[in-house]
Amino acid sequence: MAKTVLVVDDDPTQRRLVQAVLDREGYAVVHAESGGEAIDRLTKGGGADVVLLDMVMPGMSGLEALAEIRTAGVTTPVIVLTASGGIETVVKAMQAGAQDFFIKPASPERILVGIRNALQMTQLTAEVGRLKKHVAGRVGFDDLVGESPPMRLVKAFGARAAKSAIPVLITGESGVGKEVIARALHGASERAGKPFVAVNCGALPANLVESILFGHEKGSFTGATDKHLGKFAEANGGTLFLDEIGELPLDMQVKLLRALQEGEIDPVGSKRSVKVDVRIVSATNRDPAAQVAAGAFREDLFYRLNVFPIEAPALRQRREDIPALVDHFIARFNVEEGKRVVAASPETLDLLTAFDWPGNVRQLENSVYRAIVLADAPYLQPHDFPAISGVAMPLEANLSAAVQGEQPSYADLPPLPEQPIRILDERGHLRTLEDIERDLIQHAIEVYAGHMSEIARRLGIGRSTLYRKVREQGLEGAIKEAG
Numbered sequence: 001m002a003k004t005v006l007v008v009d010d011d012p013t014q015r016r017l018v019q020a021v022l023d024r025e026g027y028a029v030v031h032a033e034s035g036g037e038a039i040d041r042l043t044k045g046g047g048a049d050v051v052l053l054d055m056v057m058p059g060m061s062g063l064e065a066l067a068e069i070r071t072a073g074v075t076t077p078v079i080v081l082t083a084s085g086g087i088e089t090v091v092k093a094m095q096a097g098a099q100d101f102f103i104k105p106a107s108p109e110r111i112l113v114g115i116r117n118a119l120q121m122t123q124l125t126a127e128v129g130r131l132k133k134h135v136a137g138r139v140g141f142d143d144l145v146g147e148s149p150p151m152r153l154v155k156a157f158g159a160r161a162a163k164s165a166i167p168v169l170i171t172g173e174s175g176v177g178k179e180v181i182a183r184a185l186h187g188a189s190e191r192a193g194k195p196f197v198a199v200n201c202g203a204l205p206a207n208l209v210e211s212i213l214f215g216h217e218k219g220s221f222t223g224a225t226d227k228h229l230g231k232f233a234e235a236n237g238g239t240l241f242l243d244e245i246g247e248l249p250l251d252m253q254v255k256l257l258r259a260l261q262e263g264e265i266d267p268v269g270s271k272r273s274v275k276v277d278v279r280i281v282s283a284t285n286r287d288p289a290a291q292v293a294a295g296a297f298r299e300d301l302f303y304r305l306n307v308f309p310i311e312a313p314a315l316r317q318r319r320e321d322i323p324a325l326v327d328h329f330i331a332r333f334n335v336e337e338g339k340r341v342v343a344a345s346p347e348t349l350d351l352l353t354a355f356d357w358p359g360n361v362r363q364l365e366n367s368v369y370r371a372i373v374l375a376d377a378p379y380l381q382p383h384d385f386p387a388i389s390g391v392a393m394p395l396e397a398n399l400s401a402a403v404q405g406e407q408p409s410y411a412d413l414p415p416l417p418e419q420p421i422r423i424l425d426e427r428g429h430l431r432t433l434e435d436i437e438r439d440l441i442q443h444a445i446e447v448y449a450g451h452m453s454e455i456a457r458r459l460g461i462g463r464s465t466l467y468r469k470v471r472e473q474g475l476e477g478a479i480k481e482a483g
Contacts, residue, residue, distance in 0.1 A: 002028040002379075003119060003342050006048035008038040008065070009081070010057045014104075018052060021108040026345065026379045027115070034058075035065025042074045050118050052111075053098075055082040055089065063096055070097040077118035081106065103426055109442060116340050116378070123331040130332075137196045137238070139187040144180065145328045146321035150313035154181060161308045162188035167260070169245075169305045170283040172312030175362030178283040179243060181312055185281055186239040194238035199231050202247035209252045211268050214259070220269020232265045235278045245282040245305065246291050253298045260304050280305065315357040315364060322353045325361065329368040330380070339372050344380040355388050376449065438473045441466075450479045 005027050009015050012033075019029045030048065032038040034057060042048065051069075055062035062080055069078065077099040082089055093101050099121065100114045133139045141155040141162075161168050162185050170178045179198060186196045204212055211221075215230025231240060242248075248256065259265050260280060264273040282305045291297035315322070326344050334341055344352070357363050371384035382389035421439045425431050444455045456466040470476060 002026055002346065003049040004028045004030060004047070005115060006030050006032060006038060006041065006051045008032040008035065008051060008057075008062070009054040010034060011054070014054070018111065021111055022115075025112055026342070035060035035062060035068075038065055039068050039072070042069055042076060043072045048076055049122070050115050051076055051078040052102075052115075053078050053080050055080050055093070063092055066093070066096045066098060077122055079114050079118060105422070107422060107439065109439070109446070116342070119342060120334065120340055123334050127332055127335040133187070134183075136193055137183075137187060138192045139180075139183045140192075141184045141188055143187075144184055145324050146318060147324070148313075148318035148320045150318045151321060154310060154312060157308075157310050158185055159188060161185060161310070165189075165279050167279075167305055167307045168281045168310060169288070169308070170281065170310050170312055171288070172283075172285065173314050173360055174285045175360035176312040176314055177361045178285075178312050179241060181310065182239070182241040182243075182281045182283065186241075186279075189239070189279070191238050191279055195235050196239050196241065197231050197235035198241040198243060200243045202244035204248075206249060209249060210255065213252070214255070214265040215267035215270075215274075217267060217269035220267075224269070228267075230265065230267060232259060232276050232278055233267075233274065236276050237278075239279045239281055242280065242282040244284055246284040246286040246288060246297055250296075250298065253301050257298065257301045257304060260301075315360040319353050322364065323349050325364060326352060326368060326380075329365050330372065333369050333372040337372055339375065340378070341372055341375050341380060342378040345382075348380050348382050348385070351382050351385065351389055434473075437469070438475070441469060441473060442475055442478050445475065445478045452479075 005022055007015050007018050007022075007029060008031075009018075010033055015031050019031075022029050030041070030046070032041060035053075036059070038051065038053065042051070053062045053066060057065075062082075066078055066080070069076075078097065079100045079102065080093045080098045081102045081104050082093070083104045090101055099118050102110060102114065130139075130143070133143065141158050144151065144155060158181060168182075168185060170181055172178055182198070183196060186192065199213070201209075210216075211224075211228060211230065213231050215228050215233055216224050218224060218227045255266070259276070262273075263277070264275045266273050288297055288302055288306065292299045292302050323344075326349065330341050330343060333339065352364070352367075359366075367385055367388065368380075371380050375384055383391040421436055421443065423431055423436055441455075441459070444459060448454045448458065452463055452466060456463045459466065461469075470479065
């Protein structure tokens with residue numbers, strides 16, 4: 001989804017100039033003519049992802065508006081714009097909660113870099129918070145992504161189940177996020193902060209199932225060189241998540257039933273039972289009732305586990321959650337991969353929302369991961385999802401053209417809006433030729449996506465000269481970002 005930038009300025013000309021810059025980059029722009037109007041939008045509905053706030057406005061000043069925004073608990077990043085670049089002004093803005101500041105008139109490049117930095121900082125903060133909750137075992141149902149009717153039902157049932165120690169059986173197709181729901185059950189319960197132990201029953205070696213679940217004593221069988229606690233003992237006081245419970249062998253189902261009924265386990269080779277306090281959450285992508293009918297699953301164990309069933313919906317049953325999930329994965333993978341993707345373009349979201357996703361959320365997650373790694377633009381495009389869109393990435397066409405000795409053509413591109421390079425500094429004096437040249441080359445790199453042959457042709461210089469100037473001006477990083 002396109003990120004929304006709220007431009008707060010009493011000067012309509014300034015608002016239009018900023019909007020022209022942001023429109024070209026795919027941001028959604030909304031306006032406010034005063035600090036009061038901005039506060040109303042941020043606190044009473046509408047909201048924004050980033051705020052560009054003018055410092056000097058009639059009535060309420062930018063600093064006063066910023067103070068009220070922060071007092072109201074709004075954490076949206078704010079970038080202040082000021083015609084005065086004095087240290088005192090900057091210090092006051094930062095103390096009031098601003099994340100960055102521009103001295104007007106700010107160059108388009110400076111505005112865009114500031115907004116991208118603000119968005120990235122927001123993503124970093126959110127990802128750090130998510131990881132802290134995950135590690136501490138305190139992920140709750142409010143942290144689950146999605147507000148579709150099926151997900152609201154899951155959250156409502158889950159929140160009720162979390163208040164007790166009742167056994168929960170989560171059913172649903174592979175990849176729908178059953179373990180995520182199980183972690184939310186744990187994090188929303190009184191056992192939050194205690195161990196959460198996940199076991200994939202389908203991946204347990206048949207001859208080691210009992211040892212892995214219940215533990216063993218040293219020397220109890222060949223290879224048992226040390227004492228092993230087992231998953232039940234590891235989860236003592238917390239939650240044990242038994243994923244793909246339908247894959248558990250029948251003989252182990254008997255021992256699992258006893259552990260659930262008696263609250264104690266018998267480690268292999270031990271002479272006495274061990275008491276455990278474990279909350280059981282199980283999951284399966286099969287139909288457990290059909291397994292019972294076929295004799296593949298014990299009926300008494302099924303009734304013991306299926307006290308409080310929760311069905312996790314397939315992704316195609318909650319398509320309205322896909323944009324939010326895409327944003328969530330973009331934020332996460334931006335942090336992990338050090339990328340600066342802003343969002344997915346509207347046409348890309350339409351494409352992803354229309355797809356059936358047989359692999360559910362896991363497939364969507366992996367598709368976004370691949371797109372983030374390969375993306376070379378602020379917004380994910382359909383060609384970043386070739387397996388879904390059927391559209392080849394432009395890189396393939398460019399490589400083919402390069403093999404044939406051809407260069408990519410820009411003849412069909414729409415004319416660019418006028419974006420003059422500043423020739424005067426903040427005090428009205430001429431900037432140095434070196435600074436103007438640097439801004440011009442950097443602008444050309446961004447416009448032509450780092451294609452050096454086209455940049456050299458447009459600037460009327462040779463490629464070797466262009467590469468030399470890029471090195472002298474320290475713009476290698478700009479080429480990597482553009483490419």
